Amino acid sequence: MNGMGGPEEALLSRLAGQRIGGPFFFQSSVDSTNRLALELAKGGTAEGTVVLAERQTAGRGRLQRIWQSPPGCNLYLSIVLRPDIAPQDLAQITLLAGVAVAEAIATVCPEGVGIKWPNDLLIRGRKVCGILTEMRTDAGKHALIVGIGLNVNISREDFSPELRQSATSLKEETGREVSRGDMTVALCERFGKWYETFLRDGFDPVREAWLARSIMVGKTVRVIFREEVQEGTVTGIDRDGALLICTAPGAAIRRITAGDATIVKE
Ligand code: BT5
Numbered sequence: 001m002n003g004m005g006g007p008e009e010a011l012l013s014r015l016a017g018q019r020i021g022g023p024f025f026f027q028s029s030v031d032s033t034n035r036l037a038l039e040l041a042k043g044g045t046a047e048g049t050v051v052l053a054e055r056q057t058a059g060r061g062r063l064q065r066i067w068q069s070p071p072g073c074n075l076y077l078s079i080v081l082r083p084d085i086a087p088q089d090l091a092q093i094t095l096l097a098g099v100a101v102a103e104a105i106a107t108v109c110p111e112g113v114g115i116k117w118p119n120d121l122l123i124r125g126r127k128v129c130g131i132l133t134e135m136r137t138d139a140g141k142h143a144l145i146v147g148i149g150l151n152v153n154i155s156r157e158d159f160s161p162e163l164r165q166s167a168t169s170l171k172e173e174t175g176r177e178v179s180r181g182d183m184t185v186a187l188c189e190r191f192g193k194w195y196e197t198f199l200r201d202g203f204d205p206v207r208e209a210w211l212a213r214s215i216m217v218g219k220t221v222r223v224i225f226r227e228e229v230q231e232g233t234v235t236g237i238d239r240d241g242a243l244l245i246c247t248a249p250g251a252a253i254r255r256i257t258a259g260d261a262t263i264v265k266e
Contacts, residue, residue: 014185018048019192020079025051029071031058034147037078038136041143049080050188059149061130067149068160074169075150075180079191082143083199090144091241092203093195094119094133097146099209100194101129104186105150109173114215117234117243117261121150122215126168148187152178203239211236219266221245225259 008026015021023046030036033051035058040049053076059067069076083093098119105113105121105128112124121129132147151169159167170178197205211217216234223230223243232245235253242255 011181011184015188018188019196020048020050020188023049027051027053029053029055029057032056032060033076033078034060034132034134034145037080037145038134041080041136041145042138045080047080047082051078060132062132067130068163069149070154070158073153075148075152075183078145078147080143080145087142088240090135090142092206093144094131095210095241096194096198096206097131097133097191099206099213100191101131101148101150101187102213103190104183107186108170108178115210115213117216118241123168123173127166128168128170150183152180152183207237216263219263221261222264223256223259223261230254230256
């Protein structure tokens with residue numbers, strides 16, 4: 001992978017023996033690392049498999065949205081997991097991913113990285129990373145694909161015009177180029193550490209870490225899902241990763257399981 005800050009072998013040796021430690025599939029160009037990872041999962045690839053691409057031609061977000069994936073500057077990667085947990089608990093791993101990526105980002109940009117529900121990473125209010133979790137089930141066994149798009153060295157003017165105000169990169173925030181190799185290692189390490197914690201101690205430590213990094217708790221938010229708009233003060237998240245909001249003093253807490261949230265009042 002050009003510009004990864006060293007040859008691919010260096011990356012492999014730095015992650016050898018770790019929970020998220022390969023096999024690695026390096027692609028110079030792919031439609032979507034998640035799509036390829038789902039295909040590999042169907043073929044039985046092991047937990048800890050990582051697909052990385054220099055660019056994506058059809059990088060995907062939630063709800064058929066596009067993830068802008070220009071070549072040579074950012075990270076586009078997908079991790080394959082095979083957790084032996086109940087399907088209703090799988091959403092917990094999406095939240096775990098947000099915590100792991102936030103910690104990896106904090107190694108180079110300790111100030112201001114926060115998680116916006118459900119799983120955007122923001123620095124000073126701008127999106128630096130998006131996460132898309134997808135699942136496939138074969139013969140009753142689940143494979144989870146956690147796709148991570150992290151803007152590392154892209155310059156503001158290289159985003160398409162409609163993203164220039166809302167998106168950012170580690171380079172824009174730190175004022176210097178950041179090694180994509182180092183970020184990949186940090187990301188896989190943090191992910192592996194949190195995944196092991198989750199398998200050993202359950203969701204509670206993940207939930208606590210997520211809440212500590214959330215930028216939403218205590219704020220008034222508006223959540224839009226399809227035609228429905230809900231507004232209220234965020235009180236937390238529950239075990240399924242649903243956002244909990246209070247719409248009026250004394251009203252019952254509402255659970256929101258999907259949608260796009262914006263903060264309307266600090
Ligand atoms: C996401 O969706 O944020 C999930 C993005 C996941 C991308 C990774 S890359 C590796 C793996 N393989 C894939 O094919 N996907 C995953 P969502 O919350 O729906 O946000 C999508 C929205 O973010 C778009 O509609 C744009 O407004 C904005 N966006 C697109 N590209 C962006 C970028 N590079 N940086 C910041 N914002 C972006």
